[in-house]
Amino acid sequence: MQIGIPGALLYQYYISFWRPFFEELGFQVVISGNTNKELVNRGVKVSVPELCVPVKIFIGHVFELLDKGVDFVFIPRMEAIRRGEFFCPKFMGLPAIMKYGVPGVKGKLLTCQINARSDDISNYKHYLPLLDKLDLSIKELKKAAAFSGEKWKRFRTINKMGYMSCEANKMVVEGVSGKELLPKENNNHIKLGLLGYVYNIYDDFVNMGITGKLNQMGIDFITFDMYEEELLDQYVAQLSKPLFWTFTNKLLGAGYQMLQKKLVDGIIHITAFGCGPDAFLGRLLELESDRAKIPYMLIRIDEHTGENHLQTRVEAFIDMLKRRKSKIS
Amino acid sequence: MKVSFPYMGPVTAYRKLFEQLGYEVIVPPRPTQRTVELGAKNSPEFACFPFKVLMGSYIEACELGAELIFSSGGHGPCRAGFYGEIHARNLKNLGYQAEVVIFDEPLYNWKGFYNNVKRLKGDNSFFRLLRATFLTYRVMSELDKCERLLHRISPYQRKAGSAEKAWLLIQKEYANVFNGKGLALARSKTEEIIKEIELSKVEERDRIKIGIIGEIYVVLEPSINMGIENILNDLGCETERSQYLSEWVDYMLIPGKGKKEKGIMAKAEKYIDIVIGGHAKQNIGHIIDFKERGFDGIVHLKPFACLPELVTESIIPEMSRVYDIPILTLSLDEQSGLTNNLTRIEAFVDLIRKKDRARHIS
Numbered sequence: 001m002q003i004g005i006p007g008a009l010l011y012q013y014y015i016s017f018w019r020p021f022f023e024e025l026g027f028q029v030v031i032s033g034n035t036n037k038e039l040v041n042r043g044v045k046v047s048v049p050e051l052c053v054p055v056k057i058f059i060g061h062v063f064e065l066l067d068k069g070v071d072f073v074f075i076p077r078m079e080a081i082r083r084g085e086f087f088c089p090k091f092m093g094l095p096a097i098m099k100y101g102v103p104g105v106k107g108k109l110l111t112c113q114i115n116a117r118s119d120d121i122s123n124y125k126h127y128l129p130l131l132d133k134l135d136l137s138i139k140e141l142k143k144a145a146a147f148s149g150e151k152w153k154r155f156r157t158i159n160k161m162g163y164m165s166c167e168a169n170k171m172v173v174e175g176v177s178g179k180e181l182l183p184k185e186n187n188n189h190i191k192l193g194l195l196g197y198v199y200n201i202y203d204d205f206v207n208m209g210i211t212g213k214l215n216q217m218g219i220d221f222i223t224f225d226m227y228e229e230e231l232l233d234q235y236v237a238q239l240s241k242p243l244f245w246t247f248t249n250k251l252l253g254a255g256y257q258m259l260q261k262k263l264v265d266g267i268i269h270i271t272a273f274g275c276g277p278d279a280f281l282g283r284l285l286e287l288e289s290d291r292a293k294i295p296y297m298l299i300r301i302d303e304h305t306g307e308n309h310l311q312t313r314v315e316a317f318i319d320m321l322k323r324r325k326s327k328i329s
Numbered sequence: 330m331k332v333s334f335p336y337m338g339p340v341t342a343y344r345k346l347f348e349q350l351g352y353e354v355i356v357p358p359r360p361t362q363r364t365v366e367l368g369a370k371n372s373p374e375f376a377c378f379p380f381k382v383l384m385g386s387y388i389e390a391c392e393l394g395a396e397l398i399f400s401s402g403g404h405g406p407c408r409a410g411f412y413g414e415i416h417a418r419n420l421k422n423l424g425y426q427a428e429v430v431i432f433d434e435p436l437y438n439w440k441g442f443y444n445n446v447k448r449l450k451g452d453n454s455f456f457r458l459l460r461a462t463f464l465t466y467r468v469m470s471e472l473d474k475c476e477r478l479l480h481r482i483s484p485y486q487r488k489a490g491s492a493e494k495a496w497l498l499i500q501k502e503y504a505n506v507f508n509g510k511g512l513a514l515a516r517s518k519t520e521e522i523i524k525e526i527e528l529s530k531v532e533e534r535d536r537i538k539i540g541i542i543g544e545i546y547v548v549l550e551p552s553i554n555m556g557i558e559n560i561l562n563d564l565g566c567e568t569e570r571s572q573y574l575s576e577w578v579d580y581m582l583i584p585g586k587g588k589k590e591k592g593i594m595a596k597a598e599k600y601i602d603i604v605i606g607g608h609a610k611q612n613i614g615h616i617i618d619f620k621e622r623g624f625d626g627i628v629h630l631k632p633f634a635c636l637p638e639l640v641t642e643s644i645i646p647e648m649s650r651v652y653d654i655p656i657l658t659l660s661l662d663e664q665s666g667l668t669n670n671l672t673r674i675e676a677f678v679d680l681i682r683k684k685d686r687a688r689h690i691s
């Protein structure tokens with residue numbers, strides 16, 4: 001039996017758990033390919049126009065899996081991974097949007113509710129709703145969850161050593177344990193904070209390959225997922241009332257840490273058109289960057305952003321950072 | 330201390346609360362184009378529409394000298410819960426010193442709620458606070474009741490505008506209520522005012538009923554929803570909203586009184602089984618409830634790009650099909666004028682009429 005996992009939204013954060021999990025249970029896991037123009041268009045076509053781009057892209061990935069003829073598409077409902085915080089409403093409504101709003105999904109939806117206390121979502125209890133549909137025993141479920149929980153932790157270890165999520169996920173598949181790795185050395189002059197949800201910074205179609213470009217230019221950057229969760233939580237606690245959405249808080253915590261500790265020369269924040277939480281996040285980061293006197297640039301991507309435009313802006317921003325740096329030192 | 334509050338629905342009622350507690354009250358001006366523009370200019374571009382209107386409203390209140398603004402943190406996990414923080418920061422950046430006090434759901438943040446209550450109470454005794462709250466609440470529910478009734482009968486008024494005029498008069502009556510006796514008096518005056526409205530007789534089968542659902546602020550406040558109820562009334566349709574402020578207060582504050590809302594939520598279970606933010610879940614339930622109560626159509630109001638209401642909107646086509654009820658979604662923001670929406674509303678009412686007629690013929 002084939003289970004499809006869309007290569008979008010939280011894919012880069014949790015795939016090191018989900019893939020081994022289903023494989024361990026004896027299923028064949030099919031993952032949709034890279035985002036491309038046609039895929040995006042298919043998502044755009046069936047969705048309510050005002051939906052944010054990442055959710056439209058997600059729908060495109062789901063279509064691709066349906067085309068491939070998978071038996072189920074796995075779309076968990078992400079509710080919470082912190083006490084008192086939630087996911088963006090669109091995540092919480094995702095299975096419902098898919099089931100009732102996207103033709104063809106209804107009979108193939110495989111879902112469960114993730115309501116965890118921390119980023120670690122490997123507790124088998126979250127996956128109990130899968131038992132009947134997939135004809136599994138609790139014992140099998142427990143075993144698979146424990147096994148893949150370890151894989152996910154390995155992924156996080158590598159990720160936090162300064163490797164991007166996408167790199168770290170690959171290394172886990174290749175059997176890298178993390179112990180043999182050295183933290184990524186940063187010896188370049190310019191250091192950048194690259195803020196954005198995993199589905200924005202690691203989807204090369206969405207951001208026109210910004211990570212590759214930065215690498216080419218020899219610019220070091222850090223992303224929120226390279227942080228210890230607890231450290232981010234500490235910075236979020238500065239707000240008298242944290243935001244409601246966990247991943248938005250993570251970006252905020254990372255941004256605050258970079259700015260207050262002056263760890264970076266500048267911040268690029270990638271946000272998607274139609275993102276509600278980022279409207280507030282952007283404002284808070286802007287205020288903090290003023291305070292820290294560290295430049296902050298917001299790049300908003302929509303379905304039609306052109307590559308040249310993005311490249312020019314990034315290059316101009318980096319040039320500006322270089323000039324500033326030579327003046328200061 | 331000069332206090333102010335958001336302009337949202339029955340302002341007459343909560344003005345009461347602050348007056349009774351001895352505050353100098355600054356009623357913010359009813360939102361106008363200026364309010365909206367002022368708010369939009371001073372808000373993050375992609376903030377939600379209610380956020381922008383409130384921003385504008387607070388600025389206008391500050392211009393009038395407000396020093397303290399009481400507001401609510403909204404319902405469920407959504408952006409509204411965070412409005413106050415950013416509103417306050419923006420006001421400060423503009424050079425206003427007003428403090429913004431946000432009431433959260435007591436269940437979400439009990440201590441904060443308690444502290445805010447103490448803040449509101451000031452030097453008043455708890456007894457006085459309770460009495461003021463209770464009076465406010467009664468005024469609010471009675472006004473809500475009147476408003477509901479007026480939107481049911483106004484499509485049949487003989488003289489255009491008489492229901493609207495009655496509504497103004499009624500609000501004036503209640504503005505002068507300061508105790509139980511005043512309340513009784515206002516009630517009897519109101520009855521007279523309503524009796525004055527001449528109505529034509531309409532057969533039950535010819536009546537068209539439209540339910541209004543959506544995000545709470547745009548549903549409650551006519552000045553930012555183009556006066557949707559009046560528009561529909563003028564097109565000959567009765568209207569009823571999914572939300573009235575007094576019901577919201579019931580649900581939030583009065584234990585055991587939120588039964589109606591719980592019933593509504595239960596109906597939504599099939600589509601969305603958890604609260605995902607805002608009133609998305611309630612709205613799903615209200616669609617079913619309106620259908621069951623024989624309504625002919627539903628207008629769904631949502632602020633542009635509103636997160637939870639986008640989820641509702643995504644499910645609506647399916648629900649409209651399954652429950653066989655026409656549903657029109659309208660997105661509201663600082664750019665949406667009445668002109669482009671009016672045609673859609675008229676077409677929608679036409680559709681319902683045709684559907685209705687077809688049903689009676691067959």
Ligand code: SF4
Pocket residue numbers: 052053054055088089090091197272274275276277278
């Ligand atoms: S956080 Fe923003 S981009 Fe992500 S799903 Fe929500 S609205 Fe879309």
Ligand code: SF4
Pocket residue numbers: 276377378379403407408409410544606607608632634635636637638
């Ligand atoms: S429910 Fe809609 S309008 Fe209200 S805070 Fe959430 S996104 Fe904004």
